[in-house]
Amino acid sequence: MATRSSVLIQTLSLVALLALWQLAAMLADSRVLPPPLAVLEVLIAGFEDGEVPYHIGITLARVAASFVLAMAIGVAVGIVMGRSKGVDRFFDGWLVLFLNVPALVTIILCYVWFGLVEAAAIAAVAINKIPNVIVTVREGARSLNPDYQEMAQSFQLGRAKTLRHVVLPQLFPFIAAAARSGLALIWKIVLVVELLGRSNGVGFQLYTFFQLFDVTSIFAYTLAFVAVVQMIELAVLQPLEAKANRWRR
Amino acid sequence: MAPVTQLEIEIREKRYPQVGLAPAHLALRELRMSLRGSEFACVLGPSGCGKTTLLHCIAGLDESFQGRITLPSGRAGPRPVIGYVFQNPRLLPWRTVVENIELVLSPGQTRSGLVDELLAATGLEAFRHAYPGRLSLGLERRVALVRAFAVQPDLLLLDEPFVSLDEPTAQRLRLLLLQIWRDRPTTVIFVTHDLREAIQLADRIVLLSPAPGTVLAEIPVAIARSERREVAVVEGFRNKLIRENPALYREL
Numbered sequence: 001m002a003t004r005s006s007v008l009i010q011t012l013s014l015v016a017l018l019a020l021w022q023l024a025a026m027l028a029d030s031r032v033l034p035p036p037l038a039v040l041e042v043l044i045a046g047f048e049d050g051e052v053p054y055h056i057g058i059t060l061a062r063v064a065a066s067f068v069l070a071m072a073i074g075v076a077v078g079i080v081m082g083r084s085k086g087v088d089r090f091f092d093g094w095l096v097l098f099l100n101v102p103a104l105v106t107i108i109l110c111y112v113w114f115g116l117v118e119a120a121a122i123a124a125v126a127i128n129k130i131p132n133v134i135v136t137v138r139e140g141a142r143s144l145n146p147d148y149q150e151m152a153q154s155f156q157l158g159r160a161k162t163l164r165h166v167v168l169p170q171l172f173p174f175i176a177a178a179a180r181s182g183l184a185l186i187w188k189i190v191l192v193v194e195l196l197g198r199s200n201g202v203g204f205q206l207y208t209f210f211q212l213f214d215v216t217s218i219f220a221y222t223l224a225f226v227a228v229v230q231m232i233e234l235a236v237l238q239p240l241e242a243k244a245n246r247w248r249r
Numbered sequence: 250m251a252p253v254t255q256l257e258i259e260i261r262e263k264r265y266p267q268v269g270l271a272p273a274h275l276a277l278r279e280l281r282m283s284l285r286g287s288e289f290a291c292v293l294g295p296s297g298c299g300k301t302t303l304l305h306c307i308a309g310l311d312e313s314f315q316g317r318i319t320l321p322s323g324r325a326g327p328r329p330v331i332g333y334v335f336q337n338p339r340l341l342p343w344r345t346v347v348e349n350i351e352l353v354l355s356p357g358q359t360r361s362g363l364v365d366e367l368l369a370a371t372g373l374e375a376f377r378h379a380y381p382g383r384l385s386l387g388l389e390r391r392v393a394l395v396r397a398f399a400v401q402p403d404l405l406l407l408d409e410p411f412v413s414l415d416e417p418t419a420q421r422l423r424l425l426l427l428q429i430w431r432d433r434p435t436t437v438i439f440v441t442h443d444l445r446e447a448i449q450l451a452d453r454i455v456l457l458s459p460a461p462g463t464v465l466a467e468i469p470v471a472i473a474r475s476e477r478r479e480v481a482v483v484e485g486f487r488n489k490l491i492r493e494n495p496a497l498y499r500e501l
Contacts, residue, residue, distance in 0.1 A: 147337065148339060150335070151335065154308045155333065155396075165352055169341065248382070
């Protein structure tokens with residue numbers, strides 16, 4: 001729980017950052033380093049004409065789609081590789097390869113092969129993320145407690161019940177870790193995908209402002225974006241995790 | 250009622266292969282025993298003689314042995330329902346007491362009220378919604394007992410279920426086990442290395458040798474269970490057994 005002094009410190013730290021920004025902007029006195037108030041004005045205007053919510057909404061939808069896709073495939077493959085030594089040995093080389101392919105390469109190839117379409121954009125992001133999910137979940141699947149497995153088997157729980165109530169709860173910390181690092185990565189890759197091949201979304205907007213040298217708008221979108229990401233973290237991820245961990249002492 | 254043979258065990262050999270630096274290990278050899286319906290058998294043997302391995306083979310957790318195990322046919326289907334109480338309680342820490350028990354039940358059993366009865370009989374009602382992490386080892390073991398009885402097993406396997414408890418707690422749980430078993434008779438294999446415990450509980454004691462485990466002797470315990478509460482009765486029987494079976498003294 002946040003105590004009153006820690007809230008105070010956090011507020012002070014935020015104010016200090018703003019002050020530093022203001023000071024730098026005043027010293028630079030340049031179009032490419034706007035002061036906080038100018039950014040705020042652009043941000044408010046962007047919300048009023050609906051531009052900012054529209055593009056952030058589009059980006060969020062892409063993040064959600066590729067996140068769900070990457071987690072579903074990554075968790076399934078991770079469990080299989082963690083449980084079967086043969087499968088693990090066979091696909092380990094592929095995994096190492098995909099882990100090390102630069103995100104940009106995947107994106108370019110997806111656009112070249114499938115065209116500049118929505119599916120290619122989402123697939124490119126998911127493909128970038130899947131190997132990380134597999135590696136994390138595989139670690140969890142390797143460390144499943146055999147005691148629980150034997151319990152499930154001797155009481156004849158069956159596959160579905162064992163997976164849902166015995167295996168997945170043990171994997172939960174690993175899946176949560178993959179989800180968190182996954183979101184952090186996906187946010188960033190989605191912007192690149194939008195910049196390279198979509199005509200809407202935050203990434204597309206940033207690219208447009210870059211061409212116009214409109215740093216004020218870039219700052220405005222960045223702040224809005226960071227705020228939305230934080231809100232999802234606080235309002236969705238943390239409560240979910242707290243609920244799943246309520247049995248821990 | 251004629252005693253019907255319920256469980257037939259014939260293990261010619263159970264061997265663990267060499268793994269890395271651990272050498273191959275012959276755990277069981279020429280182990281034969283059979284149980285009648287609703288018989289309470291204690292398998293007694295020194296540590297490391299293959300008692301847990303035997304239970305794993307019976308429960309189908311380990312199928313890589315040579316030999317044959319004929320299980321009783323189940324009341325509810327072709328496969329018998331097995332209740333297993335492991336050496337450690339093995340409750341899922343993310344499920345409450347009652348959720349742990351209900352997980353292993355069939356839908357009909359969940360509604361039957363049996364769980365409530367068993368929780369009441371074991372004094373666990375106050376802990377129904379507690380997570381296992383908050384329970385003492387003695388309480389966790391009670392939950393494990395309830396879980397094994399709640400499936401209405403055709404065969405109940407218990408693997409030293411009361412070790413590392415203080416003696417009064419262990420004693421209370423033994424009496425509790427006998428009481429639940431009396432009310433819901435089923436075939437029981439109870440593994441232990443404690444002769445006094447075996448005398449207190451069993452219809453018959455099956456004595457195993459050190460590894461590779463084989464049956465050295467089968468000793469009926471022909472004393473009414475009500476009399477076995479007397480320490481002197483148990484001690485007297487124990488001394489007599491040790492005189493008659495020097496192997497018991499050597500190995501336990």
